Amino acid sequence: MVTDPEGAAYFRRTREAMFGGTTLEDIYPKGDNAKVEWAKVKAAFEGLHTVWLEGKGESDGPYFTGSQPAFVDI
Numbered sequence: 001m002v003t004d005p006e007g008a009a010y011f012r013r014t015r016e017a018m019f020g021g022t023t024l025e026d027i028y029p030k031g032d033n034a035k036v037e038w039a040k041v042k043a044a045f046e047g048l049h050t051v052w053l054e055g056k057g058e059s060d061g062p063y064f065t066g067s068q069p070a071f072v073d074i
Contacts, residue, residue: 012024019027029037061067 016023016027028034063069064072
């Protein structure tokens, strides 16, 4: 969340430039397409969820990298 007008203008300018000049409003999927795109995001993160939040990966502890916390656990 951008809290000041200068930061908001910077965020909009740089993000819209990343998307070839398309406005932020036009980048965001709408209607049924939004549901399809959100399903893709959820599927992409499912593996991370399983390993990190449910602890079902190859590690031997509750942390992302095993029994000792690492920067990624913050």
